[in-house]
Amino acid sequence: MTTLELTAVVASGSFAAGALGALTGLGGGVVLVPLLVLGLGVDMRYAVGASLVSVIATSSGAAAAYVREGYTNLRIGMLLEIATTTGALAGASLATRVSAPVVAAIFGAVLLWSALSPTPVEHAAADARPNRLAARLRLAGTYPEREGERPYAARNVPAGFALMSLAGVLSGLLGIGSGAVKVLAMDRAMRLPFKVSTTTSNFMIGVTAAASAGIYLARGYVDPVLAAPVTLGVLAGSLVGARFLVRAPTHALRTIFRVVLLALAAEMIRSAWTGRI
């Protein structure tokens, strides 16, 4: 394949991944590495390097819009970034020690989990009175609702912190944003309002990825000719996807995306097993 052909294929595939990720809210980054590795035979390390850089672009691009709406909680995000960046540094150094088939198998497991995990639904916001630890760390805030500003407070901070460390490790090891684990930590464990969880998670993804991106770049995993169409494609796709979010048949798209994830998970694990990766 020539450089021009590869650029065209990678850019359009990344565009589709970004658009589908934004439309379904399931994150498109997780299909990039399988697309490159299984679809185009790209080495795992180049694929992870390119994907990781693109994650920063989509996170920062989308976060800019969310922050302005007033859902993102800078303090909660910043505190949890201690956990995600530490995890990301560990994950990136792990990536250079673990063999490609093992990374591929872990990737397959994460794809499987993404495919099968239920879509987070809006639940009643937790008790607005913070417990002692949350009060001490001032992990509370308000978010805009139709009736005005509504107060909330974080719960289970240690559990949230632990899950965030795991999200960081997966991000650094696999070159993904691991937004799903971050939302799990904030939405399920810390009982934060859904909108606050998703937007703050998105805001954190870029910082988490930047922590391991330096390690990847210094080790020669980031190829500009491959990373450019991935980054620009996903960024354009996610912006277009976010624009059509309101009109799209979200439910049908989610089902399609889950089937895609399931197929990729099976193929990723099979390839790792048979030594094709």
Place this chain on the structure above:
Amino acid sequence: MDEDRRLADRALEIVVARLLQGGVLLAAVIVTGGSLVFLGRHAGDPTHYRSFHGEPHALRSVRAILEGAFAGDARAVTQLGLLVLIATPVARVALAALGFALERDRLYTGVALLVLGLLAFGLSGL
């Protein structure tokens, strides 16, 4: 939370949003420019991503990338755009630290500086 602090937080959040958008836009412009020039020169070249060789040292450190970019190497220009992209969230953490310091919030100034330190550790190899 008192009203003053809430308004200060809001102002900080909006500055941060602008910074993120500006950084991504700048990175996208540089990456697009570098890629187009490279494609113009090397469209028909075969690709070599099936096996891992690692990037040349000219594309692995900030100094080498800057030197290459100013010498007109299209791949180094693209890599420079990716460096700008990586720098964007780092700048936003630094800005948040400054904002918290201006609000005299010592706890979160410390938290932001700790995150900045972790990021610096990750980027120290560049």
